[in-house]
Amino acid sequence: MGKVFLLGAGLGTRDYLTVRGWEILKRAEVVIYDALGSQELLDILPQDCLRLFVGKRGGEKSTPQGDIDRLLVEYGQSGKRVVRLKGGDPYIFGRSHPEILALKEAACDFEVIPGISSALAAPLLAGIPLTHKDLSRGFFVGTAHSLGAFDWSALAQLETLVFLMGGRNLAEICDRLMAAGRSPQTPVAIIRAAGLSEQRAWTGTLQTITEQTATIQKLSPCVIIVGQVVSLREDYMYQAPLQGKTILITRAASQSSEFTALLAETGANILEMPALEIREPSTWEPLDQAIASLETFNWLILTSANGVEYFFQRLETLGKDARALGNLKIAVVGKKTEKFLRNHGLKADYIPPDFIADSLVENFPESLRHQKILFPRVETGGRDILVQELSQQGAEIVEVPAYESGCPFRIPPHVWQAIQAQKIDFITFASSKTVRNFWHLLQQQGGDFRVLEKAKIVSVGPQTSQVCLELLQRVDLEAKEYTLEGLRDVIINHQK
Structure with missing residues (x-):
């Protein structure tokens, strides 16, 4: 019997892959992977493993979700060990719902393996705590793809906000928060390519961060953090x-x-x-x-x-x-x-x-x-x-x-x-x-x-x-x- 594993790749490197994920990759016969990963993870695969790229990037041609669903069912029914390799965690903006429905409808055996989400890891690697007993008693995580769906007056009242996939919408995020009453001096951090060799971080405020990063050719993939916890970065950041x-x-x-x-x-x-x-x-x-x-x-x-x-x-x-x-x-x-x-x-x-x-x-x-x-x-x-x-x-x-x-x-x-x-x-x-x-x-x-x-x-x-x-x-x-x-x-x- 074949089996499909929906596997969270975390940040895309071996360092932040779970042990369970490593074991699954080493025995994979087919891997269907997205764009949020690295060659390191593909190197774990057996040499004879079939590799199918179905990555999605904003503004670029990508594989339709329906085609991905069909691939999973096709190979899942063929008796193969199939890995659907996703960036971060499969259940955090991972589009797992249609894939699971397709697998269940086709009676394909499947298992979901959690991964480390960049929403949690990127702030940590940049020296920013998402929670703090005085500055942040909780945090919001959202995608920047549908900014109009949020109640910005409610978001502006929260202590810490985390936005994923927001590189192209940075200015709009800042403008909406300030228009909803958030102080223009609220600290903001942007972490690009968290956990990879090219990781970079910028800090500023709602009022300044857009101009500070205006000359950066590409901010994505990035995590945006808004809140006073950003000001703690100097205290938390360890320089190895x-x-x-x-x-x-x-x-x-x-x-x-x-x-x-x-x-x-x-x-x-x-x-x-x-x-x-x-x-x-x-x-x-x-x-x-x-x-x-x-x-x-x-x-x-x-x-x-x-x-x-x-x-x-x-x-x-x-x-x-x-x-x-x-x-x-x-x-x-x-x-x-x-x-x-x-x-x-x-x-x-x-x-x-x-x-x-x-x-x-x-x-x-x-x-x-x-x-x-x-x-x-x-x-x-x-x-x-x-x-x-x-x-x-x-x-x-x-x-x-x-x-x-x-x-x-x-x-x-x-x-x-x-x-x-x-x-x-x-x-x-x-x-x-x-x-x-x-x-x-x-x-x-x-x-x-x-x-x-x-x-x-x-x-x-x-x-x-x-x-x-x-x-x-x-x-x-x-x-x-x-x-x-x-x-x-x-x-x-x-x-x-």
């Missing part, structure tokens, strides 16, 4: 350390970015660009043979989170678990690698200082002579210096491919648009491979390095910096601690 900055993270396509979560806490707008595709090696035979003879090894060396995950996946596939490593000592490079090892219930016996492979041999806790070491690693493109140095110290190294990494086919369109428009403040690289693949993808787009002029190139450590200098001709910032936290901190310190 990277507020207003856009950071491009290059990462593996198959991994959710821990770095994104770290940077999101700083107030930065994050763009993720897959610069590595992690996949199975061309053959499992060498790793399988090594796992079959684990008792012959003294040490297991793991230098990446990918190495940890693919090694343990293969261990499980072969019917073994962590107990098979009982006689082995384990060395890991990097805090992230250690964290992934701990997820499997194991603790590293040795972690080199500086969190880099180059210091592993120099500080190894025991003589390497006659040690037999298993080294699951990337199949191609890895650095050989570690193997050479271990061998020179008398160790027997058994290298086995545990995974492969490759370059994606292209830069995502929304990321390339931001690069071309020079809207990116920092580009971060957490490995040499991400630098090489970014450079390769940039070459595919014409290789014009001028599009990077305004962006700071940020490297996780010396080896990555060396490749940045080689290919991108510069590196502006390098982490002092060669970790994701170190990358974050060097960016924040640069802004101080």
Whole structure:
């Protein structure tokens, strides 16, 4: 049986999407979406999901509501998992009523998933409380599409007013309120694109705000707040350390970015660009043979989170678990690698200082002579210096491919648009491979390095910096601690 989900997209980014909404999008087979969203949400969808745009914009050609209703019924009856993706909340100016009636009439199973409305979120993100014990004991929310339907003498008496979809009607809203007796000095705020990287806010009064925003080419989509609570903005507004900055993270396509979560806490707008595709090696035979003879090894060396995950996946596939490593000592490079090892219930016996492979041999806790070491690693493109140095110290190294990494086919369109428009403040690289693949993808787009002029190139450590200098001709910032936290901190310190 198929099912239709009327899903509130909130402000249109993953940050303000509900967990339930995320789960629904990940399993969608058809998505019918409007204009109040972002590419971020569409990126959550499975690659084979059918995407149908039915957005409505004031003054522009749009899909008739009847056609949308028919699409929902058609795909809902086809046995598919259908998502009707709406901006904000489905029941707040979301035109859900005709769609639900159509689904019920056609006996289609459906579910409504709430979303965060911009009527609530935009004031908060701009530092404006909608309620206050002295200034606002309640608030009105209305659409500016039908201003003539309101009793303006009654609205003028309310402490706080919120208007959605009112960018083109700002002057009329102000005029009607003043004509109804509201003081011309009443504070007004306009928040455009709330929760997005291009969010902007203007404050003024009923008398001044129209003139203040007269030169702004486009105010929509915006939320208009009228009331004394607007004057509290300076008290409530928190300026995060990277507020207003856009950071491009290059990462593996198959991994959710821990770095994104770290940077999101700083107030930065994050763009993720897959610069590595992690996949199975061309053959499992060498790793399988090594796992079959684990008792012959003294040490297991793991230098990446990918190495940890693919090694343990293969261990499980072969019917073994962590107990098979009982006689082995384990060395890991990097805090992230250690964290992934701990997820499997194991603790590293040795972690080199500086969190880099180059210091592993120099500080190894025991003589390497006659040690037999298993080294699951990337199949191609890895650095050989570690193997050479271990061998020179008398160790027997058994290298086995545990995974492969490759370059994606292209830069995502929304990321390339931001690069071309020079809207990116920092580009971060957490490995040499991400630098090489970014450079390769940039070459595919014409290789014009001028599009990077305004962006700071940020490297996780010396080896990555060396490749940045080689290919991108510069590196502006390098982490002092060669970790994701170190990358974050060097960016924040640069802004101080």
